[in-house]
Amino acid sequence: MKRLLFSLFLAALLVPSSSADPMASHKAMIKDALKAGPTEITDNATIMDMAGTVLREGDNGWICYPGKELDHGKDAMCVDSVWNTLAQAWIGKKPFSTDRIGISYMYGGDGVGVSNIDPFATEPTKDNQWVAEGPHLMIVVPNPATLEGLSTDPESGGPYVMWKGTPYAHIMIPLGNRKP
Template sequence: MNRHHTLAWFACSVLSVATLSSVSAQQHTMPRSSSDQEIIRSAMAAAPPAIAKDATIIDVSKEGKIRSVRKGTNNFTCMADNPSTPGPDPMCGDENAMAWAQAWIEHKDPPAGKVGFMYMLAGGTDASNTDPYAQQPEPNNNWVKTGPHVMVVGAKGMMEGYPRAAMPDTSRPYVMWAGTPYEHLMLPVQTSKPMGKTARR
């Protein structure tokens, strides 16, 4: 499963949680299991502590069932590492980023005037740099490897001066999916220590 499967998984999960009227208050007052603590720890690895500590944490089971593990107080939602991918890829995004991701999933134009931010500080799996819907490497789809990064999405037309090459240097900022409605800025970051896969389930 590539990075964009993870992004789709995350966006669908957040959107599904958002459509629920509310998560039972009882769920948030019951003691959390050790598994929940692992999920929270993995999800919080996606973003800086100042963001992660107040973010909503969700979990998606192998069967696709979505569960709110912890209700947050800011507009960020974080999801733990996707166990189906080979590398660590917990993700954390704001509401505008989720609106952008929904548009991408539905093959629609992203909402105008909504710049969003997503963190993947623990890393990310690989993807095509030119085809937003590529499922695997092909001779001409410019597959790239990603490490820890943040994404600025919904900013089409505001990324002048950043490289737009089909095969970019992924150790530097670059525009991914350039020329499509979903072009976004990829900003690699260096973390203080390497992140491994989270052992859970």
């Protein structure tokens, strides 16, 4: 028991605390978020954390979020207003529809990955097409019928539909190789 308590104490000392220097933490989150998309977008985008706290005001209508682990842009994303609405609906498990195209950049790619079939899966299974995509662009369209004819296979070597048949269906457009 003493060894466990000592280990926990030591771990607490070694793990940097975001409350120790909130500005350093904000700077790290902003730096990570800026890796998500092209500089023409990120230079003037609003940067927010996943809790919705504005870390930097922007003026071009785009919002960039840092990744979960601040790991070289992995999971970081820059979204337009449509994609931001989709993301909030997905996180809240609420319905989503749109009357216009929405775009999201993820230049750092996925961190641990996601199911290509089930938007709420939290781990890979033998039948949920788990994929950790490299750099990619995501496009949501107003009419899901327009997705017909596109592959749903992330191994197809080109664009594919993720989460087909759900309100969150979108086109994944790989922009580079997946990292092992």
